[in-house]
Amino acid sequence: CSALRRGGGGVRGRHVRRWCLKCVRPPLTLPPCVPGDGCGHTVLTPHSGTLTSKNYPGTYPNHTACEWRIQAAEGSSLLLAFGDMDIESSKRCASSFLLLSSPSDGPYCGNSNPTPLVMNSSSVTIQFNSTTHRSGRGFLLSYATSQHPDLISCLDKGTHYHQEQISVFCPAGCKGVMGDIWGNAKQGYRDTSVLCKAAIHAGVILDELGGQLTLSREKGITLYESAFANGLHSKSFTPPFPACDHALEIAGFNASSSWHEVNAMGQYTPWTAEQAAFSAYGSSWAADPSSGTEWLEIDLGGRKNITGIITKGSSDRYNFYVKSYQVFSSRDGKNWKAYRSSSGQEETVFEGNADSLQEVSNTFIPPILARYLLIVPRSWNQRIALKVALQGCQVARLKAPRPYGERLRCGQLGAEGAAHTQCPKGGSHPDQHPHRSHPDPWSRHKSRESRYVQLRAEG
Known part of the structure; x- marks a missing residue:
């Protein structure tokens, strides 16, 4: 007989079960x-x-x-x-x-x-x-x-069940059916994943045979990482944080430069960094001169979970606005890290405004955990000018052990222990502090934050 092996994976020893499978031909008298x-x-x-x-x-x-x-x-x-x-x-x-x-x-x-x-x-x-x-x-x-009364459909998801642990039977042939999965066998899978494809991805069952699997529901994690396994791609996902879209109070602004306008009557109009606040009356912040090294720094007064940004141009007197920009974050105002989307492959360039009056929103998925934010314009109309508001919530909402959402683990997977959080190994380092001089936000080291849970196959 041929043997199907199911084991724990990883470098540590695992108890391995073997099932002997007899080669059985379908007793069909007609083509299927x-x-x-x-x-x-x-x-x-x-x-x-x-x-x-x-x-x-x-x-x-x-x-x-x-x-x-x-x-x-x-x-x-x-x-x-x-x-x-x-x-x-x-x-x-x-x-x-x-x-x-x-x-x-x-x-x-x-x-x-x-x-x-x-x-x-x-x-x-x-x-x-x-x-x-x-x-x-x-x-x-x-x-x-009839030996499998707990048969489920290829479209069944974890959200269809509310038990802490269930046993179901997946039919053969689910791999080729439409349906998304988020996560991997090491972390677990988000409970919106289709169950049978997740089980195939995890290596718990074979698509050509189907099989019985046990699912356990646990607290979710803040990032489900994608993986390619057993012919299937899973997706990465960062769950949105509940009630985390409030307007964040800004403690202060700083900028690379500011335009000081003097009109024909000799009247002075400041376009300083403080004018970048939505609550500031009159003009916005504007750089002088506008160049590719301009930046606007935002200090939130403490670490916050930042989930979104709203930008606006100058005013109805001028048609100044930023068309695109990058975002850098820092926990200490010294080490800066460029924002990347959930794929993490390239630095994100956000689409900004198309005129000076309308407000434009962008969402951070994943959210940013930082005290300082640096807005670096990449393209603009006539002159760099910005008003900025940030959305998010207090950092306390992110503290372990209270991740958001729920996840399902397939194929008799159980927790090996408490969650282990891998801390970031430093960040990007602009050559100079923005409070003292112009930072070089493109001089930095790459880093990523991740959270994972060790899983094991139960023997």
Whole structure:
């Protein structure tokens, strides 16, 4: 027999189980899918499988037909679970329909999923037929033998369950079905992930076989990192922090330079750094002269969780505004780090204003944890001019051990201990302090913050 190994991974020793799998050929007397132009994703085995209409989850074609024959071992019965059904309705489902026969059940149409069906037979024929229609995703159906009454659909997510621990059976064929996963086997998976694809990604089950898995729900983490494993890409995700979009109080501004306007009447108008506050009456901050080395520093008076920024141009008297800018952050006002998006590949250049009057918002995903923010304009109209407001919340909301959201771990995964937080190893270092002279925000070292939890496979 061939052996399927399931183990803990990592460098530490793990108890490894082995299952011997007999090579069993499906006892089918007919091809699993009768030729037809309405067949979609199809994976059929004697124990479980998944099938869809053509183009699912896109609109199924007009005038198509397909027939599937499912045959399990003699003496067993079949359980059918509809993950999705969206077949354009018609009177008595005469136009487009899904029909079960041998034994007979249906026809089905409309957009309500039928309840799971227990077929008192070891075989069933499934027919799909469509005529002219305007819309409809078609259907997704999974099946298993009666030995697996806890069968779920390929579309089931962790958010569909509220138990702290559950055991479910995933059918074969879920890898090719649409659905996103966030996280990885080491950290765990966000509970909005589709469960069966997460289990395949984690290496807990094989797509061609399906299998039983146990899920445990735990406190979430602040960053789910992406990974490529077992032919699947997972996504990275930083959950938004609840009630963390308040206007942050700014303790002070500082700037590389300020324009001091004197009009024809000899009247003096200051465009100093303090004018960058939304609450400041009259003009905004404006640089003098405008060059690629200008910057505006914001001091929040203490570390804050910064989730967004709002910018505005000069005023109705002038058409000064910043078209694009970068953001740098610092906890001490000395070491600066360029903001990067959740992918972390490149420094983010934010899109700014298109005129001097409208307010433009940008969201920080992931949020910034810092006391100081440095705004470095990259492009502007006529003259660099800014009013700035920041959104976020107190840093106390970020303190461990209260991460936000929940995550699910697949395949009998249990916590190995408390969460271990990896601290950043320094940051970027401008050559000079912005309070004293012009900083060089492009002279810096790269660093990333991450949080992870060690996981193990239970023996």
